[in-house]
Amino acid sequence: MTIKNILITGGAGFIGSHVVRRFVNLFPNYNIFNLDKLTYAGNLENLKDVENNSNYTFIKGDITDADFIQDLFHKYLFDGVIHLAAESHVDRSISNPLEFVITNVVGTVNLLNAAKTIWHNNYNNKVFYHVSTDEVYGQLGDEGKFLEITAYSPNSPYSASKASSDHFVRAYHHTYGMPIKISNCSNNYGSHHFPEKLIPLMINNIIHNKPLPVYGKGENVRDWLFVEDHARAIDYIFHKGKIGDTYNIGGNNEWKNIELVKFLCALMDAKLGRASGENEKLITYVTDRAGHDFRYAIDASKFMNELGWEPSVTFEQGLEKTVDWYMANSEWLQNVTTGNYQQYYQAMYAKR
């Protein structure tokens, strides 16, 4: 059995922690190195169940520190990289675009440079896999879906930074022969999701009987995928995807925000023993997000046909699992919503 050293960046975050858990549990021949700066979004509690596994190592570090990243690659001579570390919240990118450029663009180029340095004369069996988003394609009207060939047209500072990082990854393949793969996925939901994003924020506010801030008229549409299905998709692409290729990943599961929030309210009326319709009374329409993309929808048929992937749960099943997880993990929720989160929430929602 060949032992390989695999670097996963951003493994203490929402999606990254599901990817790390999957790889540590399924692939004993991999030494999994989780590199994470532990920003507000990174949380080692997400990985308590695997932290003592012999094939798992956590490294606290910053992808924007080029010297540190070079040293790390020379020390562990990684065979593969799965890059998820990023600033990921659109609203924060509107308040502080530069932070997104530095982490998402400069951080990605630092990793590419380090991989190029250690792999330069031998790209055999090496993979640099960049995890990206459907938001790079911009927004859709009522019709159509994003394909891999859809032109990039990012609208927010977040999506512009992710689009830029995708371009650098592609450029390193074209210019230096770097063995890259990219995937562009739709909105994820599931356990361990930081409650600044729509679904966990609404779950947290419903539990605490707080107003449910719906941006604009709630007409915007997102295509939701259960996070464990995304982690499995990343596994398939890492192992079976073509070098130099891009794959779109999505749940074929479009919801208007307001319909989703109402569905969640009804589900949680029952879970919390509240009267039917009680939670819906918490819905509050607030000032829209600046530049708010209207609709995202992914055509994942290339990925599904080529690599044989499909979602394993319906949205109803996945959402119920998610709500149950948050209700059973009130301590996790409390730990991440104290301190800085309170300040963020006041600042972000007071002005709406």
Ligand code: NAD
């Ligand atoms: P997240 O914000 O939950 O986690 C990001 C992680 O990156 C955190 O653990 C954070 O500490 C770490 N990080 C941030 N800056 C870092 C730095 N400078 N050095 C090292 N680590 C750093 O994000 P997520 O929602 O899990 O998203 C993960 C990746 O997937 C991102 O690249 C994102 O663009 C992409 N993505 C997310 C979604 C989604 O719906 N959440 C959908 C498609 C693609």
Ligand code: DAU
């Ligand atoms: O499409 C993939 C992307 O999905 C990822 O790349 C991003 O990292 C991830 O954050 C997510 O971006 P969105 O902006 O779509 O997700 P968010 O959960 O912030 O918002 C979902 C929708 O809900 C969006 O239309 C804005 C709206 N919204 C959001 C919040 C936080 C509200 O109406 N109220 C809210 O309080």
